[in-house]
Amino acid sequence: MTYEPVIGLEVHVQLKTKSKLFCACSTEFGAEGNAHTCPVCLGWPGSLPVVNEQALKLGIKAGLALNCKVAERLKFDRKNYFYPDLPKAYQISQYDMPVNGRGEVLIETKMPDGKFVEKKIGITRAHLEEDAGKLLHEGIVDGSLVDYNRGGVPLLEIVSEPDIRSAQEAYDYLTALKAILQYVEVSDCDMEKGSLRCDANVSVRPAGQEKFGTKVEIKNLNSFKMVQKAIQYEIERQIAAIEDGEAIVQETRLWNDTKSATFSMRSKEEAHDYRYFPDPDLVAFTLSRELVDGIKKTLPELPLAKARRFIKEFGLSEYDAYTLTEDKKLADYFEGCVKEGVSAKLASNWTLTELLAVLNEKKLSIEASPVPSQKLAGLIRLIEQGTINGKIAKDVLGEMFTSGKTADVIVKEKGLVQVSDTGLIEKAVEKAIAANPNAVAEFKAGKQKALGAIVGAVMKETGGKANPKIVNEILQKKLQN
Ligand SMILES: [Zn+2]
Incomplete structure (x- = not known):
């Protein structure tokens, strides 16, 4: 049986702002641990978030470049979960009223025969949210350390439709997405600094079947090549499992690059229930058309x-x-x-x-x-x-x-001017022919490659400056006589 892979990607990009999404702390990369923190991003009681206007504008700009429908009215919600890198025990994100709704990206994907084919990848939504902090485990004997510098940094999460059909298409989509975001200058998209991260949802179904297969989410993908490798691995793993009569389990899997394989991290039963609800500190608001149209005018050629x-x-x-x-x-x-x-x-x-x-x-x-x-x-x-x-x-x-x-x-x-003097070149050619009788004999016996040695000798004689076109003409003429 032949199978069709169904792939959707979730991409987080860090928006290029000087300060965080809801406070004035710096977003500078590489600062001393916890240097960029304040009561707001540390979640102290009584502190109040304020939306960063620049982050909102960059989010809209990215949405417009991805042909998204920009919302008329938007709101922020609390996504609740407890984890040490999240001091408030909730992340401010957007649930049912994201800044950007449906959009699409056109990509040119390279076929195995080398030809390019246009393909449309739908965008489900692209919403604003704050980043979490970072836990440090390496080299620490008792316990772990936490750095909240990244906590509250503005992200745009771009969710694609399950329109991608191969690992190559996923790679091409990411390349196109990154190029667009860099062109409109909303993010530096530097994966090494974590300003672009990607999770992949992968399932397979028998060719021709409309219903989707059970999907698996792959995390820990640190480069586009890794995304491509992990998706290819996962497609093959799922097909082999189905052929063996096994059921695919809905789960989150981690990519291990050294082992070139994905491993189960948690199953659906352990999945979080985030209990989203509107953030009462950030009321819903309306975007003016003038603002959106003004941003649209600044879009460059994509x-x-x-x-x-x-x-x-x-x-x-x-x-x-x-x-x-x-x-x-x-x-x-x-x-x-x-x-x-x-x-x-x-x-x-x-x-x-x-x-x-x-x-x-x-x-x-x-x-x-x-x-x-x-x-x-x-x-x-x-x-x-x-x-x-x-x-x-x-x-x-x-x-x-x-x-x-x-x-x-x-x-x-x-004195590198090319020698186009035919008399000079002719002399050098004659000398080269006389000095390479073996190559001449081979050429006359039908070995085109033998010509290389003679041309090389001519070039050496002229200090590499002979006009190659004239050398070839004279050489061909001489050898045919
Ligand atoms: Zn802060």
């Missing part, structure tokens, strides 16, 4: 729209366009190159391969690149004009990183 424009306007491949637009700064860099008048195809290739390779090696982000887009365009122009070949250009790029000089200056100073 990743998918940008990618589609790159394909249409610059003739880029889908893969290049989607890769460039995953990061707004990368997309801006590429467009900066193109604005200088160089070929978009070359600008895309040089940005995505050579530039990113050097940046990764030096552990630099695109915005910290010592070679700005205008300078990379200067290098690309030299290739287009035939002044230098691609191989020399790579060396020049390395030199641009260390010296900060332009490509023009480096090429002039080092």
